Amino acid sequence: MIRTLEFRTASLAIHEHDIITTFREDGSQSRMWPPIGEAWYQAIARNLGYTDPLQYAREHEITHHWLADEMGWPHSWSLWSAAHGAWDSSKPARPWSQRVKDEEHTVNSLQRYINTGEVDAYGCLQAQWGDELPEAAGRLVALMRPWCRLSPCSMVGA
């Protein structure tokens, strides 16, 4: 176990090779094994400004739960679907609902914004946060990259 994060609706356990969401509401779990060795996955990570696909994966899951808390949703629509069999590989793939598509877009757009400063072409980030976008992104960065948090010690000349 590398780190556990507690969100309003779920707990997220980051392990070396996988990431597990456990929802408080019913104890259901979504386990993600990021396909970090796959070229298509590496391409997505690169496009969002990551050099490390594993970091992309970990921050992606964190961002899903952060967004659900930020929006006051009952849970991340996307990870709730995953935890309830929507992506069961033994069954035919079910198309994503619009809200899952929208959530994935927002999560990836936030990640890209944090890494590159660029907003999404559809204007979703601006529509959601407007002038508050840098502040919202700053809260997310402080959560997912705790080493970037300002602390009183870091203000003292070392």
Ligand SMILES: [Zn+2]
């Ligand atoms: Zn996702």
